[in-house]
Amino acid sequence: MITPRSLEAGQRFLLAAKKWWTADLYEHLRKQYLAQAGAKADRHNVADVAAILEDTTEYRYFAWLERHLQRMKYSGAYGLARYYDQARDSVLPPLAEVERKSALLDLQPDLPLPRYYTGVDIHQHPGGVWSDDVAGLVYEHGARTTTPMLGTSHADLHTRFTELVGKRMTPKKILDLGCGFGKSTQPFYAAFPEAQVEGIDLSGPCLRLAARAAESVGAKNIRFRQRDAVNTGYSPGSFDLVTSTMLLHETPPAPLETIIEEAARVLEPGGRMIHLDFHHLPDAFRRFMFYGHGRRNNEPYMQPLAEVDLHKVLKRHGFEDVTIEPFSEAEGLGVHREDVWRLPWTVISARKSSRADSRTKRTKRAKSRSARS
Numbered sequence: 001m002i003t004p005r006s007l008e009a010g011q012r013f014l015l016a017a018k019k020w021w022t023a024d025l026y027e028h029l030r031k032q033y034l035a036q037a038g039a040k041a042d043r044h045n046v047a048d049v050a051a052i053l054e055d056t057t058e059y060r061y062f063a064w065l066e067r068h069l070q071r072m073k074y075s076g077a078y079g080l081a082r083y084y085d086q087a088r089d090s091v092l093p094p095l096a097e098v099e100r101k102s103a104l105l106d107l108q109p110d111l112p113l114p115r116y117y118t119g120v121d122i123h124q125h126p127g128g129v130w131s132d133d134v135a136g137l138v139y140e141h142g143a144r145t146t147t148p149m150l151g152t153s154h155a156d157l158h159t160r161f162t163e164l165v166g167k168r169m170t171p172k173k174i175l176d177l178g179c180g181f182g183k184s185t186q187p188f189y190a191a192f193p194e195a196q197v198e199g200i201d202l203s204g205p206c207l208r209l210a211a212r213a214a215e216s217v218g219a220k221n222i223r224f225r226q227r228d229a230v231n232t233g234y235s236p237g238s239f240d241l242v243t244s245t246m247l248l249h250e251t252p253p254a255p256l257e258t259i260i261e262e263a264a265r266v267l268e269p270g271g272r273m274i275h276l277d278f279h280h281l282p283d284a285f286r287r288f289m290f291y292g293h294g295r296r297n298n299e300p301y302m303q304p305l306a307e308v309d310l311h312k313v314l315k316r317h318g319f320e321d322v323t324i325e326p327f328s329e330a331e332g333l334g335v336h337r338e339d340v341w342r343l344p345w346t347v348i349s350a351r352k353s354s355r356a357d358s359r360t361k362r363t364k365r366a367k368s369r370s371a372r373s
């Protein structure tokens with residue numbers, strides 16, 4: 001039996017251990033690598049870093065801790081999956097009530113889920129964020145101890161991203177792809193009360209939590225729907241902003257390309273697509289550490305996203321004004337800070353060409369003419 005007190009004590013222990021791993025152990029490895037690489041570090045690739053670090057005791061320990069602290073968080077004796085499994089009789093009825101009553105929620109329990117999604121226990125979350133009714137609660141609780149922020153809260157990240165978007169535009173129709181339990185959507189419906197906001201996700205258990213949070217603050221300008229980002233079902237030109245936070249790195253290259261195509265379809269000409277995800281890796285050391293993180297944390301599509309030529313992909317789908325910039329996940333943590341482990345937060349922004357629809361129509365007309373002739 002795990003009591004709330006022992007659960008929280010276990011989570012606090014994990015967070016403290018992760019803080020040491022993030023700051024002290026990571027910095028130790030970085031110095032060890034730089035001392036050996038010397039002036040050659042600037043010309044190194046991932047294989048060069050691996051040749052120096054991979055067999056060292058310190059790196060092995062770093063890697064072991066990375067995998068097993070996360071595993072303990074979910075599956076250990078004081079893990080979240082066990083806790084919510086045992087608490088299901090008390091935590092699920094209020095969520096079932098939200099599902100019955102909320103006008104903000106539109107679930108489609110028969111929505112087919114892609115195999116790349118169901119085939120991986122993402123983040124080492126047993127059964128992923130979708131397969132169990134308590135999965136949303138497990139994920140929501142786990143997000144509080146995922147990244148030990150150096151002095152600030154993780155919620156800061158989503159708010160600051162929304163503020164950045166607000167400096168570029170005042171959106172009126174917003175689509176948040178892969179909204180999860182609504183953490184990325186909430187700052188949008190709060191910051192833009194005049195806008196109509198749609199949040200979509202594959203996970204019913206997460207969407208119930210998102211709707212409950214929106215109900216609790218009396219939000220009226222938001223709807224959460226169970227839909228696939230590759231095929232959202234919205235009419236062409238429905239939005240002036242399509243956004244996502246931490247969706248793209250959970251998507252393999254082929255569906256990623258389809259999501260970009262779908263975003264272009266549902267955006268009005270001149271509309272913007274602004275994503276927050278993991279992409280910008282300025283040197284081989286960080287790249288090596290990040291690729292290892294993807295393997296150790298069951299996030300197999302992280303490396304492909306880091307390697308894809310996003311400029312090319314976005315241009316292929318009629319986007320222009322493409323910018324790809326590092327993003328600081330916390331106030332006071334500069335984007336160039338190198339002495340602590342950090343995910344490569346990146347803002348990927350692009351505008352749908354005002355001419356994109358007419359060009360697509362011209363291409364389609366030309367294709368059907370050549371098919372007839």
Ligand SMILES: C[S@@+](CC[C@H](N)C(=O)[O-])C[C@H]1O[C@@H](n2cnc3c(N)ncnc32)[C@H](O)[C@@H]1O
Pocket residue numbers: 117129177178179180181182183184200201202203206227228229230244245246247250251
């Ligand atoms: C890492 S979570 C991020 C959630 C939220 N955006 C946030 O910032 O907290 C990624 C979310 O994307 C969802 N997802 C993955 N593939 C999807 C797809 N093809 N369509 C819709 N949602 C998807 C997952 O179910 C998960 O909730």
